[in-house]
Amino acid sequence: MIEFFAEVADWFTDPSNWQGIDGIPNRMWEHVQMTALSTGFAALIAIPPAIILAHRRIGGVLVVAGVNIARAVPSFAIVAIALPITIRLGLGLGFWPTFLALLFLAVPPMFSNTYAGITGVDPALVESARGMGLTERQTMTRIEVPVALPVIIAGLRIATVQVIATATLGALVAWGGLGRYIIDGFATQDIPEVFAGGILVALLAITAELAFNIFERAVTPAGQRYEERIGTAR
Amino acid sequence: MTLIAQAASGWFRWDWITNNADAIWDRTLEHVYLTALAVGIGLIISLVLSVVSLKWRPTYQPITWVTGILYTIPSLALFAFLVPVTGLSVLTAEIGLVSYTLLILIRNIVTGIDAVPADVLESAAGMGYTQGRRFWDIELPIAVPVIITGIRIATVTVIGLVTVTSLIGLGGLGFFILRGLQNFSSPIGTTQIFIGTILSVVLAVAADVSLAGIQRWLTPWANRGVAE
Amino acid sequence: MIELSDVSKTFRGTDAPAVGRLSLNVGVGETVVLVGPSGCGKTTTLKMINRLIEPTSGTIVIDGQSVTDVPAHELRRSIGYVIQQIGLFPHRTIRQNIATVPGLLGWEKWRVADRIDELADLVDINPDMLDRYPSELSGGERQRIGVARALAADPPVLLMDEPFGAVDPIVRARLQEGLLSLQERLHKTIVLVTHDIDEAILLGDRVAILNVGGHLEQYDTPAEILRSPASPFVADFLGTDRGIKRLSLIPIRDIELEHGPVVSADAGSEEIEQVMAASGVDWIAVGSDGQLDGWVPREDVRAAGSLTGVALRPFETTLDISDSLKEALDAVVSSHTSVAAVFEEGRYLGMLSIDTISEEIVQ
Numbered sequence: 091m092i093e094f095f096a097e098v099a100d101w102f103t104d105p106s107n108w109q110g111i112d113g114i115p116n117r118m119w120e121h122v123q124m125t126a127l128s129t130g131f132a133a134l135i136a137i138p139p140a141i142i143l144a145h146r147r148i149g150g151v152l153v154v155a156g157v158n159i160a161r162a163v164p165s166f167a168i169v170a171i172a173l174p175i176t177i178r179l180g181l182g183l184g185f186w187p188t189f190l191a192l193l194f195l196a197v198p199p200m201f202s203n204t205y206a207g208i209t210g211v212d213p214a215l216v217e218s219a220r221g222m223g224l225t226e227r228q229t230m231t232r233i234e235v236p237v238a239l240p241v242i243i244a245g246l247r248i249a250t251v252q253v254i255a256t257a258t259l260g261a262l263v264a265w266g267g268l269g270r271y272i273i274d275g276f277a278t279q280d281i282p283e284v285f286a287g288g289i290l291v292a293l294l295a296i297t298a299e300l301a302f303n304i305f306e307r308a309v310t311p312a313g314q315r316y317e318e319r320i321g322t323a324r
Numbered sequence: 325m326t327l328i329a330q331a332a333s334g335w336f337r338w339d340w341i342t343n344n345a346d347a348i349w350d351r352t353l354e355h356v357y358l359t360a361l362a363v364g365i366g367l368i369i370s371l372v373l374s375v376v377s378l379k380w381r382p383t384y385q386p387i388t389w390v391t392g393i394l395y396t397i398p399s400l401a402l403f404a405f406l407v408p409v410t411g412l413s414v415l416t417a418e419i420g421l422v423s424y425t426l427l428i429l430i431r432n433i434v435t436g437i438d439a440v441p442a443d444v445l446e447s448a449a450g451m452g453y454t455q456g457r458r459f460w461d462i463e464l465p466i467a468v469p470v471i472i473t474g475i476r477i478a479t480v481t482v483i484g485l486v487t488v489t490s491l492i493g494l495g496g497l498g499f500f501i502l503r504g505l506q507n508f509s510s511p512i513g514t515t516q517i518f519i520g521t522i523l524s525v526v527l528a529v530a531a532d533v534s535l536a537g538i539q540r541w542l543t544p545w546a547n548r549g550v551a552e
Numbered sequence: 553m554i555e556l557s558d559v560s561k562t563f564r565g566t567d568a569p570a571v572g573r574l575s576l577n578v579g580v581g582e583t584v585v586l587v588g589p590s591g592c593g594k595t596t597t598l599k600m601i602n603r604l605i606e607p608t609s610g611t612i613v614i615d616g617q618s619v620t621d622v623p624a625h626e627l628r629r630s631i632g633y634v635i636q637q638i639g640l641f642p643h644r645t646i647r648q649n650i651a652t653v654p655g656l657l658g659w660e661k662w663r664v665a666d667r668i669d670e671l672a673d674l675v676d677i678n679p680d681m682l683d684r685y686p687s688e689l690s691g692g693e694r695q696r697i698g699v700a701r702a703l704a705a706d707p708p709v710l711l712m713d714e715p716f717g718a719v720d721p722i723v724r725a726r727l728q729e730g731l732l733s734l735q736e737r738l739h740k741t742i743v744l745v746t747h748d749i750d751e752a753i754l755l756g757d758r759v760a761i762l763n764v765g766g767h768l769e770q771y772d773t774p775a776e777i778l779r780s781p782a783s784p785f786v787a788d789f790l791g792t793d794r795g796i797k798r799l800s801l802i803p804i805r806d807i808e809l810e811h812g813p814v815v816s817a818d819a820g821s822e823e824i825e826q827v828m829a830a831s832g833v834d835w836i837a838v839g840s841d842g843q844l845d846g847w848v849p850r851e852d853v854r855a856a857g858s859l860t861g862v863a864l865r866p867f868e869t870t871l872d873i874s875d876s877l878k879e880a881l882d883a884v885v886s887s888h889t890s891v892a893a894v895f896e897e898g899r900y901l902g903m904l905s906i907d908t909i910s911e912e913i914v915q
Contacts, residue, residue, distance in 0.1 A: 094408050159525075161480055162532065163484070163524070164488075164498070166498055167487060167520065167521035167525075170502075171517055174513070174517065177508070177509075254398060255400070258398055258401070263505065275404075276491060276492075284404045285407075289405075291401040292397045292401045295398055296393065296397070441642075443636075443639035444639045444641060445639070446604070446639055447639025450602060450628055451628060451652055452627070452628035452630075466641075466643050
């Protein structure tokens with residue numbers, strides 16, 4: 091056991107693992123960049139429509155059904171299916187199948203949390219806002235979104251952590267990222283590398299989770315804490 | 325008809341499915357086995373930890389914290405940690421899978437029990453229930469709907485994660501997904517990916533619906549209308 | 553039956569006791585109501601009887617045995633307990649709910665089934681309600697089930713904490729009536745907590761008025777308390793309509809009725825004037841032995857000279873001999889004639905005027 095951890099330590103202290111395409115800085119950057127891109131675009135796609143639909147109280151049943159179905163599809167499968175699709179589309183391997191898969195993965199939790207957050211706003215607040223003369227858009231932007239913000243951010247958190255996790259599988263479709271260490275390590279039986287890759291990915295995921303938690307708490311008005319009743323999706 | 329068949333054969337190979345029906349069935353069984361084992365063990369551990377949390381409130385935070393970290397760690401990373409210790413085995417897969425169920429199950433069990441109305445607890449005490457008997461006869465049965473919801477979420481999650489165990493030599497239906505990736509350029513590869521995916525989804529939906537049915541069967545009282 | 557001796561309760565973290573040295577005795581078959589403002593410790597006191605709250609000091613004895621002699625859960629299986637929200641088990645049918653304590657005591661199935669039939673009859677439960685779940689019942693129905701459940705093992709003592717507080721006034725009145733008739737049949741020893749002085753007066757054989765900190769201000773029958781409140785606090789608590797409250801406790805049966813200014817239909821105008829003057833009223837009633845036909849205002853009689861052919865006005869409000877003086881007062885105040893006519897099963901018995909009524913209070 092001890093020798094094993096020594097080998098892992100060696101891997102981390104080996105300077106060649108810090109340089110070049112396969113170096114830690116690059117792979118970390120790739121992973122972070124891909125996460126940011128996919129969650130960013132997913133947020134643009136998912137959040138505004140969710141706010142509007144939730145505000146108008148349309149489509150609730152579909153949302154629940156849709157999220158349940160999306161949860162039933164393994165994230166591994168989403169990455170795998172993306173590959174033949176992007177190839178047929180001429181987009182090739184590597185970046186595109188990974189990006190599209192992660193995009194597809196991130197949208198449901200963001201959409202459902204945003205929807206739930208907006209519909210969960212106290213109807214009395216919305217009613218008094220309308221009564222005071224706020225337009226529908228003002229009601230959304232000044233009342234509903236700020237009150238629902240912690241829940242929306244929770245959706246971002248869930249999606250981001252899920253994306254970080256699934257991006258590790260991107261290595262299977264010839265992409266890079268931290269998953270490379272794990273997949274390549276398995277392939278070459280370099281188990282210390284596998285372990286090291288695991289540490290890096292875990293650190294990234296936990297950091298993201300903590301950062302979002304702090305952010306969520308910061309935007310929660312004092313005295314109001316939203317308990318997530320529905321289990322976080324993976 | 326032949327044109328469609330020809331175009332489809334560029335994507336799909338039905339004959340591969342019929343030829344490998346046995347393997348598909350075996351892998352499906354493997355998938356169900358890995359899932360049932362993980363959720364079953366996870367449930368037992370979660371029940372124990374939930375009772376601990378409920379009896380000694382201060383332990384709930386640390387327990388949630390630890391299971392939360394286990395949940396956040398990406399599955400691939402978790403398997404990466406376990407492989408050096410337990411090798412490429414069912415044990416590795418199960419330790420990983422069970423870890424993912426804990427947060428969901430514990431949270432749902434504790435929330436479900438907490439949600440039992442105070443007047444029900446008081447009247448039970450007033451009638452002469454001991455604390456232990458009250459937990460088993462009253463609190464737990466009332467919490468069943470919430471607990472089963474947790475089991476449903478955990479089961480669907482685990483069914484998805486079992487596919488990742490293909491990387492450590494198991495995978496259930498994920499085996500075909502991985503193979504398909506390795507043959508990505510051929511229609512056999514596409515077929516494999518599709519069959520692995522579709523059957524996983526069917527399995528997940530079937531499990532979800534069955535559990536929902538079990539919940540309705542176990543709790544006839546939860547579905548009756550309100551009189552006033 | 554129940555003796556509280558110097559019972560105190562101080563909760564952890566507070567200085568002032570919730571209940572300070574309370575002594576109280578409840579007789580067998582008696583209904584005692586604990587009533588007082590919030591903070592007076594009435595619920596705390598009740599809960600100390602079945603040890604849901606353990607006293608800080610003092611003793612509680614039920615039927616000669618201290619409540620601490622047996623384990624708490626055993627004690628509670630011999631005491632019926634009804635709370636405001638009732639707390640029916642949502643996951644069990646009504647039948648299973650009622651059978652709870654018998655189940656805990658290990659009764660045989662046939663005994664439980666028999667008992668449930670008895671209770672259904674006693675508390676007026678529709679048999680096809682038995683296999684439903686609590687969520688399907690209305691508030692009033694649930695309350696009655698709660699009482700049935702408390703009585704299931706036939707405990708000698710019943711504790712009730714604001715049992716009728718969560719329903720609307722109409723249902724509440726019905727439930728109170730139900731409890732009174734139940735007591736007439738069962739003669740349980742009941743301790744009931746309420747914040748409603750009217751309910752206390754209605755239901756209690758004796759009423760204990762508690763002040764903040766469990767201080768016992770007065771403990772007596774409702775009639776006595778209303779007649780002479782022991783302190784300004786009690787007088788305040790009883791409210792400014794104390795006199796009228798007393799009236800509700802006196803049945804018409806108990807007092808002597810006036811004959812009233814009644815003449816037969818063929819009476820002469822002289823007789824009519826005499827009777828009106830004697831009673832000091834400006835109208836005349838027409839009737840014969842045991843029958844009251846109506847009344848006529850003085851002007852109409854004088855105009856016609858006699859009663860022949862004069863239209864009779866009916867007495868709008870009539871009372872039964874089982875009504876209370878409070879109802880009589882209401883009838884007197886709201887009628888043209890300023891009297892209330894009293895009947896028993898259609899037979900006219902006599903009249904009540906404001907003077908007769910107020911004489912009862914002044915005594």
